[in-house]
Amino acid sequence: MNKLAEWQLTLPLALAFAAIFLAPLLMLVGVSFFSDDKITQPGFAQWVKFYGDPFSYKVIADTMLLGVKTVCATILVGYPLALVYLDAPPRLQKVLIFVIVMPLLLSVVVRTFAWIVVLGREGVVNQLLLSLGIISEPLRLLQTELGLVISLTQIEMPLMLLPLISVMSRLDPNLRDASAALGASRWRTLFTVIVPLSMPGLVAGCLLVFASSTTAFISQTVIGGVRLIYLPLLIWQQSLVVFNWPFAAVVSIALLISVLTVVSALSWLGRRSGGYVHG
Amino acid sequence: MQSTPAARTLDVEDLTVRYGQALAVDGVTLAIEPGEVVALLGPSGCGKTTLLRVIAGFVRQAAGRVRVDGATIDHLPANQRNIGIVFQNYALFPHMTVAENVAYGLRARGARGPEVQARVSRFLDVVQLGGFRERLPRQLSGGQQQRVALARALAVEPSILLLDEPFAALDRNLRLDMQIEVKRLQRTLGLTTILVTHDQDEAMSVADRIAVMNKGQVEQFDTPVAIYDRPQTLFVNGFIGTTNLMNGKVAALRNGTATVALDAGASLSLAAPTGIGVGAAVLISVRPEQLALSSVPGPNAWKIEPGLSLPIGAQLVHEARTADGASLKIVEPRRAAAADAARIYCTLAADARPTLFPRST
Ligand SMILES: Nc1ncnc2c1ncn2[C@@H]1O[C@H](COP(=O)(O)OP(=O)(O)O)[C@@H](O)[C@H]1O
Ligand SMILES: [Mg+2]
Numbered sequence: 106m107n108k109l110a111e112w113q114l115t116l117p118l119a120l121a122f123a124a125i126f127l128a129p130l131l132m133l134v135g136v137s138f139f140s141d142d143k144i145t146q147p148g149f150a151q152w153v154k155f156y157g158d159p160f161s162y163k164v165i166a167d168t169m170l171l172g173v174k175t176v177c178a179t180i181l182v183g184y185p186l187a188l189v190y191l192d193a194p195p196r197l198q199k200v201l202i203f204v205i206v207m208p209l210l211l212s213v214v215v216r217t218f219a220w221i222v223v224l225g226r227e228g229v230v231n232q233l234l235l236s237l238g239i240i241s242e243p244l245r246l247l248q249t250e251l252g253l254v255i256s257l258t259q260i261e262m263p264l265m266l267l268p269l270i271s272v273m274s275r276l277d278p279n280l281r282d283a284s285a286a287l288g289a290s291r292w293r294t295l296f297t298v299i300v301p302l303s304m305p306g307l308v309a310g311c312l313l314v315f316a317s318s319t320t321a322f323i324s325q326t327v328i329g330g331v332r333l334i335y336l337p338l339l340i341w342q343q344s345l346v347v348f349n350w351p352f353a354a355v356v357s358i359a360l361l362i363s364v365l366t367v368v369s370a371l372s373w374l375g376r377r378s379g380g381y382v383h384g
Numbered sequence: 385m386q387s388t389p390a391a392r393t394l395d396v397e398d399l400t401v402r403y404g405q406a407l408a409v410d411g412v413t414l415a416i417e418p419g420e421v422v423a424l425l426g427p428s429g430c431g432k433t434t435l436l437r438v439i440a441g442f443v444r445q446a447a448g449r450v451r452v453d454g455a456t457i458d459h460l461p462a463n464q465r466n467i468g469i470v471f472q473n474y475a476l477f478p479h480m481t482v483a484e485n486v487a488y489g490l491r492a493r494g495a496r497g498p499e500v501q502a503r504v505s506r507f508l509d510v511v512q513l514g515g516f517r518e519r520l521p522r523q524l525s526g527g528q529q530q531r532v533a534l535a536r537a538l539a540v541e542p543s544i545l546l547l548d549e550p551f552a553a554l555d556r557n558l559r560l561d562m563q564i565e566v567k568r569l570q571r572t573l574g575l576t577t578i579l580v581t582h583d584q585d586e587a588m589s590v591a592d593r594i595a596v597m598n599k600g601q602v603e604q605f606d607t608p609v610a611i612y613d614r615p616q617t618l619f620v621n622g623f624i625g626t627t628n629l630m631n632g633k634v635a636a637l638r639n640g641t642a643t644v645a646l647d648a649g650a651s652l653s654l655a656a657p658t659g660i661g662v663g664a665a666v667l668i669s670v671r672p673e674q675l676a677l678s679s680v681p682g683p684n685a686w687k688i689e690p691g692l693s694l695p696i697g698a699q700l701v702h703e704a705r706t707a708d709g710a711s712l713k714i715v716e717p718r719r720a721a722a723a724d725a726a727r728i729y730c731t732l733a734a735d736a737r738p739t740l741f742p743r744s745t
Contacts, residue, residue, distance in 0.1 A: 279471045279473060282437075282440070282469075285442070285461070285462035286442075286463070286465075286469045286537075287540060288464075288493050289488070289489075293492055298477060301479050302479060
């Protein structure tokens, strides 16, 4: 078989990718360069409208900040959980993996509505805090960023835990013993050996959680309500309520570029820290 | 190296380790002298690594004690025991350079600055890796990685050195070099050392004493020569070197000497172990080099049916079969071997010291 024939074998898949991913993207970009919502007059009016409005920058910043906060929260909760998993005996590990993966088997809609029950005025959290006497009147958690970050932390947790656990469980267990035998405390071992070596998993988890939480339209709108405005909500309003597709296209491109920027920065960091895992 | 800290004794007393229900180490007792190299020798899965891991503090024993210089260390966590260990897979920190790996233990003990660098350089020179400071472990060969692991363990001046099959992954020539190297370092530093191995030649050449382990127990703890010449159990006998086993019966006992009637048809006078009476069924174990071929029949010679003869190095190995069906290996120097087809009798060589074991019938 000659060289030409070999690359020709990739053609069907390449064409499928082009049709499924590239074409819609090009159409999106094309649509954004029309000035009216009937898509008849080419022009930059929608771009000027979006980027000329300070409100747009606030929404972009809020969306990115939501992603950053969710990533931080999933790290704070997920990293210790991954360590617990690593230390657990094999049988407990099987149970833990099931508990970790289970949320993925449930629809995001179901998980999101469960959080409404948990976070509502009469919800589990408020009931508990009230009965313990920690607060005197119900906390407002729904339609706040705090409530949204709490729910997203749980909803996105598998995306953080799975890459972390997969990288950590491939680490040579002797490394921890070697560190201890050389006189290092558990904390020193954690920060000088385990954390640096689990970086690739951590970065992959951050990537997934960031990309997923900044675009989590359902959770953002159901828990955040319409008072908290993020880019996905803006896109939805413009495309399906106002039917201004060119403007929606401009917002979509803004979301795409902001997420891509953060994600490429993270994966660049990940590549720098990668490569050590297999020695 | 100028500093030679006083060598420590290491006592393992009645140590038992369980993984769930399974016994991994079963009542092991070892008294190790200061500066001694002890090899733990045994088949895979007999508990050698587990024993090391208990001494290092990674695994807790179900029963028994470990003492260094008489003081128990069982309550100490691994990071306070000051016991150096080199792992079978070296376990170098893959994200740190060679120098950082060696400095790791020093930094963990709070040492800083030029003092650390000086010690790192010194120990890298000791293992002849001075020029590799800035390499990452994956940029080194197996032997070099092993020397880094050794330098890393030695740099903190441990009181005891534990080596878990450190040479297993090296090729033959390198293995010999490293064995000599380790032995030299251990001598200079006067370090009490335990070397785990499943290679009997390695145990024989490096260790002062060998503990032969089987199924979690120490079957014999003795010098290499004693283990080779006077195995205490059938397991040790079979595990160390090559040996021939022949069936026989004790015909007479006098002054600790047993006259044994071989099933193969000869009568031998041998040193009798305690607890063997007249009429007892026994196994006679003889090393191949302690047997000789002869063309002369006699009361101490038994008839054999010669098989293949293979030259192996400077030696000639003969295979043979006895009248009662046992197969024998007989080794003689190649030059001494006369090509004499009439040599159909086998005898004990002049200096032969066969071992008797009771045989259950
Ligand atoms: N972490 C463990 N959990 C359960 N069983 C183990 C563990 N480590 C070792 N074992 C068992 O203990 C026995 C001794 O193992 P080990 O000390 O590694 O033997 P060796 O080093 O002599 O090959 C083996 O039967 C092994 O299967
Ligand atoms: Mg082992």
